[in-house]
Each structure stands twice: as C-alpha cells, then as structure tokens.
Amino acid sequence: MRFALLIFSVAIFTSVKSQQIFDNLRASQLxxxxxxxxxxxxxxxxxxMLLQRSVKDENFKTIFSISGICGATENISYQYxxxxxxxxxxxYNYRISASSDYYISNTATIIFNNTGDRDIVIFPNPASSDFIISIxxxxxxxxxxxxxxxxxxILWQNVLYSHLAxxxxxxxxGIYILRIITDDGIIRYSKFIIQQ
Known part of the structure; x- marks a missing residue:
C-alpha cells in the first residue's frame, strides 16, 4: 500500500511540472x-493569473490578480x-501563477534601487570587500x-552603465572615497569603509 501511494504522489508532482504557458517574464526598474x-x-x-512577489527569499504572496480572456488567437502581453x-x-522576486498554481512561470529577480534624496548610496557600509553602489x-x-x-x-576606475553596480x-x-562623474560634468562623492 505504501508503494502505491508513493507512485501516485510522484505522478501528481510530475503533472504539475507540465508545459510552460508564460513567456518572457521580466522585471525592470521604472x-x-x-x-x-x-x-x-x-x-x-x-x-x-496571479502576480506574486517575494521579498528577499521569503514565500511568494499575491499582489495582483488578472482575469482570463477566453478566445484569444494570439499571445497576450501584460504589464504591471x-x-x-x-x-x-x-x-524582489516575481512570478506568475495560473490555475491554482498548476502553471507557474519562471522567476524574475531585481534589486530595487531608490536612493531618495541622496545621489549615491553604498551598502553595506562598512563592507568587508564586496559592496553595491546605488546611484x-x-x-x-x-x-x-x-x-x-x-x-x-585613484585605486579603481570604471564606467558604469547602470544605476546599480x-x-x-x-x-x-580603511576609509575610501567613491567619486562619480557624469558626461555632463556633475561630480558626486561618497565615503565608505572597508572593514574585514
């Protein structure tokens, strides 16, 4: 009897991993x-569909729901x-779920960058070696x-093509200074500490 139950539960697990119905899930800062x-x-x-979000790596929670539209003859693009x-x-991690989690999309992950009134934020600060610059x-x-x-x-220099590096x-x-220079000649400074 236990053997039959094990096979049955494996069959259910396999059917949930069926074909993908979502395409090109992505998250970007706006x-x-x-x-x-x-x-x-x-x-x-x-x-x-349910749009779900998880903060850090916590459990996903629904933040928005979308009703299906029957009869579509072409793929439908959505934005939220x-x-x-x-x-x-x-x-932040995002995914789409449909049919009571029968279909689940891939996960799109993004680190949100909002510096508020400051032009540069360095975190963690102090840092042991690796750190993130948020501009x-x-x-x-x-x-x-x-x-x-x-x-x-000047100990390091590079060109940044993103507001988050x-x-x-x-x-x-020790104590160091990060200098950011725009193509327009705007210069901003921020101090940070390396402490291993």
Whole structure:
C-alpha cells in the first residue's frame, strides 16, 4: 500500500511540472516602481493569473490578480507597475501563477534601487570587500566611477552603465572615497569603509 501511494504522489508532482504557458517574464526598474512584463500564450488565455512577489527569499504572496480572456488567437502581453511598499537595496522576486498554481512561470529577480534624496548610496557600509553602489536615477548614465584613497590615489576606475553596480574589491581595511562623474560634468562623492 505504501508503494502505491508513493507512485501516485510522484505522478501528481510530475503533472504539475507540465508545459510552460508564460513567456518572457521580466522585471525592470521604472523610476520609484518596478515594471513587471510577461506574455501569456494564446491557447491558455482563459486562465486567471496571479502576480506574486517575494521579498528577499521569503514565500511568494499575491499582489495582483488578472482575469482570463477566453478566445484569444494570439499571445497576450501584460504589464504591471509595482510601487507597493518597495524598499531600496532590497531583492524582489516575481512570478506568475495560473490555475491554482498548476502553471507557474519562471522567476524574475531585481534589486530595487531608490536612493531618495541622496545621489549615491553604498551598502553595506562598512563592507568587508564586496559592496553595491546605488546611484540616483536623476544622474544620466554612463557614469565614470573612481575609488580614491584618502591620500588622493585613484585605486579603481570604471564606467558604469547602470544605476546599480556590484563592486568586487580587494581593498585593504580603511576609509575610501567613491567619486562619480557624469558626461555632463556633475561630480558626486561618497565615503565608505572597508572593514574585514
């Protein structure tokens, strides 16, 4: 009897992993919100959908529901702008669910970048070695970034093509200055500490 139950539960698990009905789920920052976009394949347009979000790696929770539209002959594209209780430097995961979680999309992950009134935020600060630079969306990219020692030596420089950059450093313990320069000549500074 136990053997039969085990086979039955495996069969149910396998059927839930059936074909994918969602295409191209992606999340991108749009100002102080996150834009989620995806496509539903035409043959499955009758399915109601749930947009689900998880913060960090917690359980997914539904933040929006969409009613199905039966009879579609072409794939349907959807967009949702999430501005609900977003916190800067936080990782958000999004997925789409349909038919009581029978169909689940891939997961789109984004780190939300909102510096508020500050032009540069470095976190964690102090950092052990790796850290993230979050730059205000009002500064246009590309951005020239430099890490400078307190005695004025340029220790690292690079061009940033995003307002959020992860830096892998081999800096010794100490205080450093991050200098950001825009193509328009705007210069911003921020101090940070490396403490291993």
């Amino acid at each position: 100002g102080d919100s996150i834009l989620i976009q995806w496509t539903l394949l035409a043959d499955y347009s009758c399915n109601d 702008l999430d501005g609900i209780n977003l916190q800067s430097a936080q990782k 205000n969306n009002n500064l246009s990219i590309p951005l020239h970034a430099e890490i400078i020692s307190l005695d004025g030596k 992860e830096i892998h450093s081999e800096l010794a313990n």
